[in-house]
Structures are given as structure tokens and as C-alpha cells.
Amino acid sequence: MEKISVLIVDDEFGNRENVRRMMEKFFPHLILLPDCASVQEAQEVIGQQSPDIILLDICLGDKTGFNLLESLGNASPEVIFITAYDQYAIKAIRFSALDYLLKPIDPQELVSAVNKAINIIIGKQQNLRMQNLLQNNIRPDRKKKIALAVVDRIEFVEINNIIRCESDSNYTTFYLKNGEKLIVSKTLKEFDELLTPYNFLRIHQSHLINMEEVKSFVKTEGGYIRMNDGAIISISRQRRAQVMEALKYLT
Structure with missing residues (x-):
């Protein structure tokens, strides 16, 4: 399995620390990127690091997690929404989020949601490799591609x-x-x-x-x-x- 990176986005420091501690405990093999407290910070990190999973608070100061997702362009991370308000759940589902968690976060629900994301990402990686293998069979030798797993x-x-x-x-x-x-x-x-x-x-x-x-x-x-x-x-x-x-x- 290639290294999978995770970005935590929440405007409250205590919430970010709580999620980070749980992630470090249950998923020590994942890469935790620097936490973000705002949409702007998250946009910068996503542009530079391309996280595979985003644990995303819905209320981010005067903006929302939905604003962040609308700005992602071609980036397609697996998104797990975190919210204190159940009324956001329907909108989260409509936004095609992988899952959503209600605050205070239940550790087992977090584990379940992240495991679901990991399985989807592994499937994507395997699919990319298979596509490359099939394409190589029909390419001239010098047009063949090699898969290089960088950070x-x-x-x-x-x-x-x-x-x-x-x-x-x-x-x-x-x-x-x-x-x-x-x-x-x-x-x-x-x-x-x-x-x-x-x-x-x-x-x-x-x-x-x-x-x-x-x-x-x-x-x-x-x-x-x-x-x-x-x-x-x-x-x-x-x-x-x-x-x-x-x-x-x-x-």
C-alpha cells in the first residue's frame, strides 16, 4: 500500500488536537499533514500536498467546509465531514462526502469512516496500476510508462x-x-x-x-x-x- 496522507481541517484548536490524537492512536501508519484552521490554510496545504483524506469541519469561521470543496478543482480526496449540527448531514450527503461524524466524535465511528476511505484509496491505486499495465501492453516500447510512488x-x-x-x-x-x-x-x-x-x-x-x-x-x-x-x-x-x-x- 502506498503512503496515505490525511489533512485535519477545524477552526477550533482543541478539536484538531483531539482528532489528531485519535488518528495517531488508531492509524499510526498514515501521514498526518499540518492541521488547518481555515479554508485559506487548507487550500494552500491541499495545493502543495494533495492529501488523500480530509477530515473536514463544516463550520470554519465565516466560511464552511463546502466552500473549501467547491474550490478544489480536479483534486478528489476522500472527505469525511465533522460537524456539531446534525442538520448539516443531508447537505454533506448531497455533497458526496464519504461519511460524516457528529461531535463529540466517537472513536469507533472515526475508525470506521477512515477505514472506509483507506479501502477506497487502495482500490483507486490498484486500478491505476492495472490501467497502466494494460496500456503498456499496447504502447510501443518507448511509450511505455513506469509507476513511481513518490511521497x-x-x-x-x-x-x-x-x-x-x-x-x-x-x-x-x-x-x-x-x-x-x-x-x-x-x-x-x-x-x-x-x-x-x-x-x-x-x-x-x-x-x-x-x-x-x-x-x-x-x-x-x-x-x-x-x-x-x-x-x-x-x-x-x-x-x-x-x-x-x-x-x-x-x-
Whole structure:
């Protein structure tokens, strides 16, 4: 399961702390984003962090949780409304909220609602992976995509848009043609096995490169590769013969 993030939005500090304590107790594996006390604060956090679940108070000062949802655009988190007033329940249901909780919050009702959200999110993630798998079966090789699980989302990246991958302990950084960098909590070895069939080559313990993005090979200083993005990558002594052989076939 990918990491699932949760945002708590309530204009009362005590309520936010109460919900946070319950979430930490019952769902220690979830990522709790910084709490928000207003619609404006929540909009900023949602724009930056894209939470998977929002625990949303309906009354937020001079605005409401409904105002926040109306401003989300394409974002589609699972929303659990929290309210002290039962008359809001019908409106919450009409707004397609996943669930709603009445204050004071019953811990078991919170657990039930959040578990429901988690199951829906896992289903979405599995569906995205399956769609990507099916699409890969009909794409030309260089149009195939790889699913990269970064901190707050899953990115589907075309293989030919990857310039290189760099290892840092148990993390791998992907450098893309558009200048973006994606950090994934998996080792380079796993991606080496996935990408080697698509003309990627491990030229160093810490570097896997797209051979189609090689700009030049410099023989001095033990030999190194200059990539199209300007990166200079040393070739390990153990891999030099393999790299030299692969370079013969670049056109």
C-alpha cells in the first residue's frame, strides 16, 4: 500500500488536537499533514500536498467546509465531514462526502469512516496500476510508462522521458527531460532490472542512464559520460568494458 496522507481541517484548536490524537492512536501508519484552521490554510496545504483524506469541519469561521470543496478543482480526496449540527448531514450527503461524524466524535465511528476511505484509496491505486499495465501492453516500447510512488502520489512517467536515475542509499532519484526530479523510496537495483530492457545501462553503482540521452563519452580522467541534461557521470572501472561495448551501438 502506498503512503496515505490525511489533512485535519477545524477552526477550533482543541478539536484538531483531539482528532489528531485519535488518528495517531488508531492509524499510526498514515501521514498526518499540518492541521488547518481555515479554508485559506487548507487550500494552500491541499495545493502543495494533495492529501488523500480530509477530515473536514463544516463550520470554519465565516466560511464552511463546502466552500473549501467547491474550490478544489480536479483534486478528489476522500472527505469525511465533522460537524456539531446534525442538520448539516443531508447537505454533506448531497455533497458526496464519504461519511460524516457528529461531535463529540466517537472513536469507533472515526475508525470506521477512515477505514472506509483507506479501502477506497487502495482500490483507486490498484486500478491505476492495472490501467497502466494494460496500456503498456499496447504502447510501443518507448511509450511505455513506469509507476513511481513518490511521497504524496503515484506518477506515471513515460520511459523515454527519463534521462537518468541516481541512487542514494534506499532511495532513487529520477531526472526527467522536463527538468523535474522524482524521489522514490526504492533501491536502484529494482529499477535497473525494470529499465535495462529499454536501453538503460548501469554505468556506476549509483547511476543508471538512458543510453538515448548520452551526449558524449570523454576518455580522460578514467572516462565519463556527459548526458543531454548536462550531468557528468563517472564510469566505474568494473563496468567500463560493458559501457564501451554499448556505446558502439549508439547511432
